[in-house]
Amino acid sequence: MAWHLYIIPAIGNGTKDDPRRPKYIQALGVEWSGMDYGFQPTFLAAADVDALQHAGLIAQPDCASLPDDLDANPSLTQVTAAQNFLETQHIPAGWITTALTWRQIGRIIIGLFLFMQRLSAFVGAVEIINGITVTLGTRFNELSLDRRRALVDAAASLNYDTSSLTATSTLREMLKAMADQWQGGSVSVGEITL
Numbered sequence: 001m002a003w004h005l006y007i008i009p010a011i012g013n014g015t016k017d018d019p020r021r022p023k024y025i026q027a028l029g030v031e032w033s034g035m036d037y038g039f040q041p042t043f044l045a046a047a048d049v050d051a052l053q054h055a056g057l058i059a060q061p062d063c064a065s066l067p068d069d070l071d072a073n074p075s076l077t078q079v080t081a082a083q084n085f086l087e088t089q090h091i092p093a094g095w096i097t098t099a100l101t102w103r104q105i106g107r108i109i110i111g112l113f114l115f116m117q118r119l120s121a122f123v124g125a126v127e128i129i130n131g132i133t134v135t136l137g138t139r140f141n142e143l144s145l146d147r148r149r150a151l152v153d154a155a156a157s158l159n160y161d162t163s164s165l166t167a168t169s170t171l172r173e174m175l176k177a178m179a180d181q182w183q184g185g186s187v188s189v190g191e192i193t194l
Contacts, residue, residue: 001030001048003191005066005106006057007089010036010043014125024060028053033190038116039125042089044109046190070103070194090129092136092172092179106194110187111179118158122150129171136172140165154178 009023022045025032030053034045049057058065064085067078074082079096082105086093091112096105119128128147129135140148148165155162155178164177187194 001050002054002068003046003048004054004057004068005044005046005070005189005192006063007066007086007091007109008043008045008057008060008063010041014039022047024057024063031190033188035110035113035189036117037089037091037113038120038128040090040116040127040129042091044113044189046192048190066102066106070106070192071101073098073101074105087136090131090136092176094172095176103194107187108176108179110184110189110194111182112175114182114184115154115158115175115178119150119154122154122157123147134171136170136175138171139167140169140171140174141167143171158182 006022008025010020011023012018012020014020020036020043022032022034022043025045025047028047028049030048032045032047034043036043054065057063064082074096076098079098082096083093091109095108116128123146134143140151143151151165151174152162155165158181160178160181165174
């Protein structure tokens with residue numbers, strides 16, 4: 001058994017009877033830890049799985065795993081694959097480069113997840129980015145007044161600089177700017193420290 005880090009779909013409606021959790025993992029009956037991407041249907045989860053279980057998880061088209069060597073730099077092929085996968089999950093990813101380690105990439109992803117959690121506290125249990133009317137390319141001035149206010153209020157509640165929340169900023173740019181301001185220390189997800 002070994003701990004692995006996954007970006008995996010979230011299931012559950014967030015109630016006591018149906019808590020939010022990572023798809024596939026709970027059914028394995030293994031130890032896991034994770035965080036959701038606000039109320040988006042995506043989880044960052046670490047799970048203590050054996051090689052067969054790990055292979056089964058990463059074989060799922062809607063699941064991806066960060067490499068075990070978090071201090072390595074991704075290859076250009078890995079950068080492209082990570083960007084494409086994350087963007088399909090509505091997670092900004094154009095910032096990923098071969099100059100970053102997987103650990104640095106993981107920490108920025110955590111910053112994105114934490115900001116989306118705070119934003120969800122202001123908008124409620126709804127998907128903010130639905131891929132149809134609101135995408136990562138949606139500009140600030142195209143969002144409803146309530147969503148614009150929620151973005152500003154969520155950032156202000158964290159004492160983040162809101163100067164990136166301008167009329168023509170895309171949601172992709174705004175979320176990354178918020179994630180960059182997260183200055184938390186090391187974060188452990190299960191037995192994996194980022």
